[in-house]
Amino acid sequence: MVKELLLSLLLVISIPFAQAGEAAPTSDDLVLEKKVMAVSENLRCLVCQNQTIADSNAELAVDLRNQVREKLKAGQSEEDILKYMVARYGDFVLFKPQMKSSTWLLWFGPLIMLLGGVWILIVNLRQRRKLQLQAHVLSAEEHERAEILLSDTIKKSDVPENTAQKNIAQKNTKEQS
Amino acid sequence: MKRTFIPLAIFVVLVVFLWIGLTLNPREIPSPLIGKSAPAFKLVQLHETNKVIAPEHLRGKVWLLNVWASWCATCLQEHPLLVELARQNIVPIYGLNYKDQRAAGMAWLQQHGNPYILSAYDLDGRVGIDYGVYGVPETFVIDKAGIIRHKVIGAITLEIVEDKLLPLIKELNNG
Numbered sequence: 492m493v494k495e496l497l498l499s500l501l502l503v504i505s506i507p508f509a510q511a512g513e514a515a516p517t518s519d520d521l522v523l524e525k526k527v528m529a530v531s532e533n534l535r536c537l538v539c540q541n542q543t544i545a546d547s548n549a550e551l552a553v554d555l556r557n558q559v560r561e562k563l564k565a566g567q568s569e570e571d572i573l574k575y576m577v578a579r580y581g582d583f584v585l586f587k588p589q590m591k592s593s594t595w596l597l598w599f600g601p602l603i604m605l606l607g608g609v610w611i612l613i614v615n616l617r618q619r620r621k622l623q624l625q626a627h628v629l630s631a632e633e634h635e636r637a638e639i640l641l642s643d644t645i646k647k648s649d650v651p652e653n654t655a656q657k658n659i660a661q662k663n664t665k666e667q668s
Numbered sequence: 669m670k671r672t673f674i675p676l677a678i679f680v681v682l683v684v685f686l687w688i689g690l691t692l693n694p695r696e697i698p699s700p701l702i703g704k705s706a707p708a709f710k711l712v713q714l715h716e717t718n719k720v721i722a723p724e725h726l727r728g729k730v731w732l733l734n735v736w737a738s739w740c741a742t743c744l745q746e747h748p749l750l751v752e753l754a755r756q757n758i759v760p761i762y763g764l765n766y767k768d769q770r771a772a773g774m775a776w777l778q779q780h781g782n783p784y785i786l787s788a789y790d791l792d793g794r795v796g797i798d799y800g801v802y803g804v805p806e807t808f809v810i811d812k813a814g815i816i817r818h819k820v821i822g823a824i825t826l827e828i829v830e831d832k833l834l835p836l837i838k839e840l841n842n843g
Binding site: 537538540550551554555558577578579580581582583 | 694695697698699700701767792793797798799800802803
C-alpha cells in the first residue's frame with residue numbers, strides 16, 4: 492500500500508518534467524531562438540492539432556520551425572511569417588483565431604449566451620415577483636380567519652416543537668455513542 | 669405546456685450539431701490553395717537527376733500531383749489505384765517524392781509499380797510546405813491554367829476517384 496502510494500506520488504511529481512519536452516534549440520543564437528519559439532507558439536502543428544509547432548516534435552513542426560528561423564534571420568517580421576503560413580495552411584494554422592466576420596460567433600458566442608442567460612433570469616424573476624404581488628389580496632373577513640388560524644397554530648406548535656427537540660437530542664446521543 | 673418543449677428543443681438542436689460534428693473529419697483542413705495557382709517550383713527529377721521539373725511545363729493539361737514517399741505506409745494503400753489510373757491513361761500523374769531517400773524512393777516504385785510520368789524530388793520538404801502538405805499522401809488536381817482545383821488529404825479511395833476525381837477531371841478537360 493505504502494509502496495503504491497509512493498510510486499503514484501513519484502509519478503505525479505514527474506508530470507511537469509514529462510511535459511517540459513520542448514524541442515532543443517538548434518542554433519546557438521539564444522535571442523533568435525527565443526524569437527523563433529515565440530512565433531512558433533502562435534502556429535498550430537497540423538499533424539498533432541492541439542499542439543503548437545513550438546511544443547511539437549513532429550517532423551513537419553521541425554521543418555516549419557526551421558522555416559520560421561530562416562525567415563526571421565532574413566529579417567521578416569512575425570506578421571509576415573504568419574501570413575506566409577496562412578497562405579499555405581489556411582487560418583487553421585493560427586493557434587489564436589483571427590478576429591473577422593467568420594469568427595465573430597466564435598469570439599462573441601459565449602458572451603451572447605451569457606447575456607441571453609442573464610436576460611432569461613431577469614425575465615423569470617420579474618414574472619415571479621409580479622405573480623407574488625398579484626397574489627390574492629385578503630378581504631377583511633379572510634384576514635380575520637387567517638389570524639385566528641395562525642394564532643391557533645402558534646399555541647399548538649409548542650407541543651410538536653418540543654418533540655422535535657427531543658428527537659434531535661436523541662439523535663445526537665446516538666451519534667456520539 | 670410551452671415550457672416543457674424548451675428543453676426538448678435545446679436537446680434536438682444539440683443532437684443535430686453533435687451529429688454534424690461526427691460526420692466531419694477534423695484531420696481535413698480546407699486548403700487555402702484551392703482556386704489559386706499551383707505554387708511554382710523547380711526540382712530535380714527522382715530518376716533523372718540532371719533534369720528538372722516545374723509546374724509551368726504542364727500548362728495546358730489537366731494533371732494530378734501526388735505527394736508520396738517510400739516511408740509512408742498510407743501511400744502504399746492508395747498506390748494500386750494510382751497505378752490503375754495511370755494504366756487506363758485517364759490523367760497524367762506526376763509525383764512529388766517528399767522527404768525521401770532517392771534510392772529508397774526508386775526502389776519503392778520498382779517494387780510497387782510506377783504510376784508517375786515522373787516524380788519531382790523534394791528532399792527537404794520545402795515544396796511540400798509551399799503546397800501546404802501536412803500529411804502524406806496528398807493529391808492535387810491541377811487544371812489547364814495551372815490552378816489547383818481540388819485536394820485530397822490522405823489516401824485516395826475508389827469512392828473518391830469515382831465520385832470526385834473522375835467527374836472533375838472530365839469537366840476540366842472539356843472546359
